[in-house]
Amino acid sequence: MPSKCKIDPVALNQLQTLLAERVSSQTAILQQHGRSEAYHHPELPDLVVFPESTSEVQEIVKIASQYGIALIAFGAGTSLEGNASAPQGGICVDMTHMNKVLQINDADMDCRVQPGISRKTLNAQLNGTGLFFPIDPGADASIGGMSSTRASGTMAVRYGTMRENVLGLEVVLSDGRVIRTSRRAKKSAAGYDLTRLFVGSEGTLGILTEITLRLHPLPEAVSAAVCPFDALDDAVNCVIQTMQSGIPIARIEFLDAEMMRGINLFSKLGYPEKPTLFFEFHGSPAYVEEQAQRVQDIASEHNASAFQWATRPEDRSRLWHARDNTLYAGMALRPGARAMITDVCVPISNLSTCLLQTYQDIVASGLIVPIVGHVGDGNFHLLILVDPENQQEIARAQNLHDRMVERALSLDGTCTGEHGIGTGKIDFLKNELGDAVDVMRMIKSAMDPKNIMNPGKIFRL
Numbered sequence: 001m002p003s004k005c006k007i008d009p010v011a012l013n014q015l016q017t018l019l020a021e022r023v024s025s026q027t028a029i030l031q032q033h034g035r036s037e038a039y040h041h042p043e044l045p046d047l048v049v050f051p052e053s054t055s056e057v058q059e060i061v062k063i064a065s066q067y068g069i070a071l072i073a074f075g076a077g078t079s080l081e082g083n084a085s086a087p088q089g090g091i092c093v094d095m096t097h098m099n100k101v102l103q104i105n106d107a108d109m110d111c112r113v114q115p116g117i118s119r120k121t122l123n124a125q126l127n128g129t130g131l132f133f134p135i136d137p138g139a140d141a142s143i144g145g146m147s148s149t150r151a152s153g154t155m156a157v158r159y160g161t162m163r164e165n166v167l168g169l170e171v172v173l174s175d176g177r178v179i180r181t182s183r184r185a186k187k188s189a190a191g192y193d194l195t196r197l198f199v200g201s202e203g204t205l206g207i208l209t210e211i212t213l214r215l216h217p218l219p220e221a222v223s224a225a226v227c228p229f230d231a232l233d234d235a236v237n238c239v240i241q242t243m244q245s246g247i248p249i250a251r252i253e254f255l256d257a258e259m260m261r262g263i264n265l266f267s268k269l270g271y272p273e274k275p276t277l278f279f280e281f282h283g284s285p286a287y288v289e290e291q292a293q294r295v296q297d298i299a300s301e302h303n304a305s306a307f308q309w310a311t312r313p314e315d316r317s318r319l320w321h322a323r324d325n326t327l328y329a330g331m332a333l334r335p336g337a338r339a340m341i342t343d344v345c346v347p348i349s350n351l352s353t354c355l356l357q358t359y360q361d362i363v364a365s366g367l368i369v370p371i372v373g374h375v376g377d378g379n380f381h382l383l384i385l386v387d388p389e390n391q392q393e394i395a396r397a398q399n400l401h402d403r404m405v406e407r408a409l410s411l412d413g414t415c416t417g418e419h420g421i422g423t424g425k426i427d428f429l430k431n432e433l434g435d436a437v438d439v440m441r442m443i444k445s446a447m448d449p450k451n452i453m454n455p456g457k458i459f460r461l
Helices: 009-019 027-034 054-067 119-125 143-148 194-198 232-244 257-267 285-301 313-324 326-331 348-365 391-410 426-433 436-447
Strands: 047-049 071-074 091-094 101-105 110-113 166-172 178-180 207-214 221-228 251-255 276-283 308-310 338-345 371-374 379-386
Touching: 009 047, 009 054, 027 047, 027 091, 054 071, 054 091, 054 166, 054 207, 071 207, 101 119, 119 143, 143 207, 166 194, 221 285, 221 313, 232 251, 232 276, 232 285, 232 348, 251 257, 257 313, 257 326, 257 371, 276 285, 276 313, 308 313, 313 326, 326 338, 326 379, 338 391, 348 371, 348 379, 348 391, 379 391, 391 426, 426 436
Parallel strands: 047 091, 071 091
Antiparallel strands: 101 110, 110 207, 166 178, 166 207, 221 276, 221 308, 251 276, 251 371, 338 379, 371 379
């Protein structure tokens, strides 16, 4: 163990006694846990620990509480707003060793898992049950991280976000107590809804150690399609009319012409480099065909080009693999650049205004900024590509980012559709929610009086 570790020597000794070799302050390990996909400056912890059970997490928290050491829970490192950085140093609690499916209840369509399991691994283990977990933020994120940031993604338009799909939690509180927020009943009127309090709290109130999830039946038939448009506003208006028509579409994703160019470069594909919608339909064969025809008719009204269909699993997989790799596809547009990744969400009726005005700002900025959107629920992302050594570019990028967020708030939207607040959106939360942020501070202070649980995130104390 290098001598540079700033953790109290007595606390360090207790952690080593508890976890043996699953304690590290090696520089490479600290760097791995101090950064993520976020553009924010990396802030490293002093120590990384790898618990394997709730009881070990409980003991880690008790030690940290005794010595006033910050604790940061860590999943897959795919967060985008500095959610798992360590601005005050402290102990990073890496949950990847807690990666088991603990229980599958086929008849009740739910399961109980540890937080370190990734969404793809979970679905692989559900193979053969006729059930799946649909929340897909793109990255192969951990279920604990997805719960902590209230993640959503490409299928939220039909299946909801983590808020709707987390049924219950086991949580280690800041003083080391372990609580369960609910039983497995599908509904309850028993007391405060603590499950929803912890979902989206970004580890600032406790560390999740078990998660009960809602599962969904695998659809009998699945069909997917790609449809380009000549104009951005035609694509957006097609989305709005589709959603207002009440068609229960499973996915409806928007990629602008710049992002389609990146996908072609990165994935060696040949899609038209135009504003494009990616669709997916779930249901019985007849129902899927009916949905698809209705959407195709709507798209035709908005000057769409021909649909390119993908019904075989391997074709759909290739299509969505291209969509899920938009971060790397975007980076292919400017090798050596860094991506400032950010998102907003607005009511669907305001999507066209927000997206088109943001696009005008992008053109005026002179930057390369591909757009990706989960537009079925009014959510879109910018990948602002900048030279990390060019302060003028970074200032232009920040101005573009701020204008987008302020516009979304003026349209009754939110500064973050699914990335969370972390450190990156702190300055916008007060503008969005006003005095409600003071209530959040009160809850935080009551539940974590020593401010050891992921300090410096969501708001400042």
